[in-house]
Amino acid sequence: MxxxxxxxxxxxxxxxxxxxxxxxxxxxxxxxxxxxxxxxxxxxxxxxxxxxxxxxxxxxxxxxxxxxxxxxxxxxxxxxxxxxxxxxxxxxxxxxxxxxxxxxxxxxxxxxxxxxxxxxxxxxxxxxxxxxxxxxxxxxxxxxxxxxxxxxxxxxxxxxxxxxxxxxxxxxxxxxxxxxxxxxxxKDANLAYSRPKAAEVMELIRQPQFFWLYCTIFAVFFVFAGLLNFLPFQLKAINPAFRETGIGFMYFGYVMGILVSLNVRRMISLFGSETKVAMSGLFLYIVGICGFMIPDHRAMFLAMFVFCTGMFMAHALLSGYVNTLAKSKKGIANGVYISFYYLGGTIGSFAPGALYECCGWKVFLASLIAVICGAMYCLRRLQQSAATVALKAA
CATH class of the missing domain: 1.20.1250.20 (MFS general substrate transporter like domains)
Structure with missing residues (x-):
């Protein structure tokens, strides 16, 4: 070349x-x-x-x-x-x-x-x-x-x-x-795009390993979108004089995603499998959410780094793991993954707000921790389902 x-x-x-x-x-x-x-x-x-x-x-x-x-x-x-x-x-x-x-x-x-x-x-x-x-x-x-x-x-x-x-x-x-x-x-590049049919999507979701994986990523982005969407309101509630520049800078921990995405292979080697990395990420997720319970913007700024590291550990590994599970029709498997990811984010961006409005910030955060506990259960079921499928294949 x-x-x-x-x-x-x-x-x-x-x-x-x-x-x-x-x-x-x-x-x-x-x-x-x-x-x-x-x-x-x-x-x-x-x-x-x-x-x-x-x-x-x-x-x-x-x-x-x-x-x-x-x-x-x-x-x-x-x-x-x-x-x-x-x-x-x-x-x-x-x-x-x-x-x-x-x-x-x-x-x-x-x-x-x-x-x-x-x-x-x-x-x-x-x-x-x-x-x-x-x-x-x-x-x-x-x-x-x-x-x-x-x-x-x-x-x-x-x-x-x-x-x-x-x-x-x-x-x-x-x-x-x-x-x-x-x-x-x-000019002549055509999209290598696989348009999923409803029957193919349902067939995929009915398989336990994909069902639990999609439920996990739905919950992961539900929590991520929920916290990031209501954080500006809480910062203003803590200090009405808090400026928009400060609110924007609070998201700096988001760049941890770059570090995580560039070290996926190393993390798999360190932990032993994709699902173990994702589970570790969910534990970090909870630690990060707990940090947001401290009513101080400096503590929240540090908590954002932990929170985002946990989220991207789970997302980066699960987005790759879906390709490992999909022996065929990987395009459809990835398309459904993206749909569950963003549907979780869409619902999470407003649904937890009802608790925030009526019960306050700490109850709101506790509800997000409960969702992550649900994600951990789903991830555990994913590990069991994948092991069963591998055993049958052997």
Whole structure:
């Protein structure tokens, strides 16, 4: 392979990672400043969190309903059109003052994001040399984590400096730039996408090892989304003068996901199996949640590192383990995994709020610990089911 070809591949992958970071910034930009929306539009906390919930909801159903589109059109057309639409929607969002219209715009953005992410992953597989695909995908995952943190932190910082509208306008401008950068993508790349049929999905879920795995990841992201979504309100309750920059910086522990994702193989070697790493991650998850019970933002900042390490240990290992369990139709198994992951996050982003509103922060956290205990039970059943299947195969 010539140096020129290698440089071109590197340039395309860099543009894809940039687009990934900006897309995830858009997904989570509203989360740390939900109290700002609550104050400006005289909303309840439930109404304010819908700005994040509506962005997540389509991601839970995308693998089921995007099949026709993704099988019939080129990835280049899909991703550039979706990026252009998302950029335009962000610009309109930044200039809108009606709450209902803002919610509609966030819902539309959430419908566009799955098309972008699915196309970008496909392009990585298409562009990267076969021997470098695993590394390229690991960098993509790191880009999603970096985007998740930067979206939260920069949103809070820009809100303090220039008001909440500025960052959404900036995101719109960056997405339009990404649309321009992605013009160099190959035109004839088609998505290697497997559209799952309902019967195939049900057949998969009825298998005990997949059922317990999907229940585990549902619970894991339920708790993650719940805590991160209501944390800004609790920080404001502890100290009403707490600035949005500080709230955004509280999510810095999120970058632990990059460290975890790049050391998956080492952790498996250390613990002995994927499920043992995931179980250890769930124990850390509970330790992190306990740290959030201390009513001090410094303790919460440190707890975030433990909490995020536990979450990403479970997620990184289970997302790989689903491919180990799936002897065939891995695309469908991964698609259902993504659906359960984001459906857990969508429900978790608002459902625990009822306890937070009526019973307070500590009861809210105790309920999340109970969910993680449920996840541990599911993971234990997964270990037993996988052992039974392996025994029968032998």
């Amino acid at each position: 010539s140096v020129r070809t290698l440089l071109r591949q590197h340039s395309i992958l860099t543009k894809i990672y940039f687009c990934t970071v900006i897309t995830f910034c858009s997904l989570y930009a509203a989360q740390p400043i939900q109290p700002v929306f609550q104050h400006e539009f005289a909303l309840t906390s439930f109404q304010a969190i819908l700005f994040t919930t509506l962005m997540m909801l389509p991601l839970g159903f995308a693998p089921m309903f995007y099949g026709v589109l993704l099988e019939s059109l080129s990835a280049r057309l899909i991703v550039r059109t979706a990026v252009l639409l998302l950029g335009g929607l962000e610009l309109v969002f930044s200039q809108t003052s009606n709450y209902l219209l803002l919610l509609i715009l966030r819902g539309l953005q959430g419908m566009v994001i799955p098309a972008i992410l699915t196309s970008l992953v496909s392009y990585i597989s298409f562009t990267a040399p076969r021997e470098d695909v695993q590394t390229a995908i690991a960098r993509y995952i790191a880009a999603t984590i970096l985007g998740g943190f930067l979206g939260r932190f920069l949103s809070g910082l820009c809100t303090d400096l220039f008001g909440w509208r500025f960052f959404f306008f900036l995101l719109g401008a960056l997405l339009l730039w990404a649309f321009f950068l992605l013009r160099t993508l190959e």
